Amino acid sequence: MQQTSAIELTILMPCLNEAETLAVCVNKALGYLERSGVVGEVLIADNGSTDGSQQIAESLGARVVAIAEKGYGSALNGGIEHARGTYVIMGDADDSYDFSSLDGFVERLRAGDELVMGNRFRGGIAPGAMPPLHKYLGNPVLSWIGRSLFRSPIKDFHCGLRGFNRQSMLDLHLQTTGMEFASEMVVKSTLGGSRVSEVPTTLAKDGRSRPPHLRSWRDGWRHLRFLLIFSPRWLFLIPGTAAFVLGFVGVMLLGFGPIVFGRIGFTYSSQLYLAALTVVGYQSVLFAILTKIYAQQEGFRIPRSRSFDRLQKRISLESGAIVGLLLFLIGLGVAVGQFIGWASNDFGPLEAGATLRAAIPAALLMMLGSQTIMAGMFLGVLSVGVKRR
Secondary structure: OOOHHHOOEEEEEEEOOOOOOHHHHHHHHHHHHHHHOOOEEEEEEEOOOOOOHHHHHHHHOOEEEEOOOOOHHHHHHHHHHHOOOOEEEEOOOOOOOOOOOOHHHHHHHHOOOOEEEEEHHHHOEOOOOOOHHHHHHHHHHHHHHHHHHHOOOOOOOOOOOEEEEHHHHHHOOOOOOOOOHHHHHHHHHHHOOOOEEEEEOOEOOOOOOOOOOOOHHHHHHHHHHHHHHOOHHHHHHHHHHHHHHHHHHHHHHHOOOOEEEOOEEEOHHHHHHHHHHHHHHHHHHHHHHHHHHHHHHOOOOOOOOHHHHHHHHHOOHHHHHHHHHHHHHHHHHHHHHHHHHHHHOOOOOOOHHHHHHHHHHHHHHHHHHHHHHHHHHHHHHHHOOOOOO
16 A cells, blocks of 8 residues: 555545445546546545445455444545545545546645635536535525625535545544535635635436435535534624614613604513513623634634724623623612612502613613623633643
């Protein structure tokens, strides 16, 4: 077996019971290496096949590694770790991708690109190769969301044929085990500042007689969930800020009396619901801030901004406690004032509307103060220095 340094390219295929099409894919990949003169290997990351796929691959000259942990992402992560090439080109073993035509990928990898994605919409999709739901909704929408959230240049986020610099990919510490691995690779490469590009590739109808492993709605949701969770700015900060501002301004304005627009009037019942909206929005903003601080401390490659860096320098357990205590005391002061007024009236009946218009902002300020204090304490926990291996 050739040494790692002598192998330029590993052609990697995840495999789970692909006996029908595996031989075709391996032969195409070996044929490409022979025809192009690229020094390489064909590696099969087997995820527990029971149909003899391993023996088929080995008989043709491919190397097989067994990956015990189940899942598309697990198989590929294990395959990347076992690859011996400087570059890796991965693709499904269902004969939907053409392993005999990889020149575009190799050219971009040699030019220094760290992730080279295939683009099926530019290269061509054969009739019946992609379900209409994926072609016209799933892939375009998820790719658009990925480009919007992470400013990625990739227009086909989920193309299964892609090449990358092996060491650069290992440095990203990819974690997901399922189909969302495809999104994680693109997102982390983009956020990490890797050189990313696309080349046209074709998609043929796969050669299997059984249904594919992909489950449209389940795996589509897993991709979308990953994209949203990895973007706290869009998932928590922006909607949370909008909810907080709308709720807080509404509560304070209604504290001066009812507001009427035409035939529609807003009073203390609306003020109560707006207070709840304020609390939820504020919690979302705090969660976004704490999530980003934690991610940066743990070394996750997420985008930084000067404004956030300035904010991070100013917030601490102490500053959170001071601001939170101030908010709480203001609210408590209003509550005490109301209590004194009630006592001066011999604890008799109060006018409900006027009482609630003052009590709701007071309670809101005490809740916001308490949330701020607790968030400051949690930030203090995050800031405790620990020894890392």
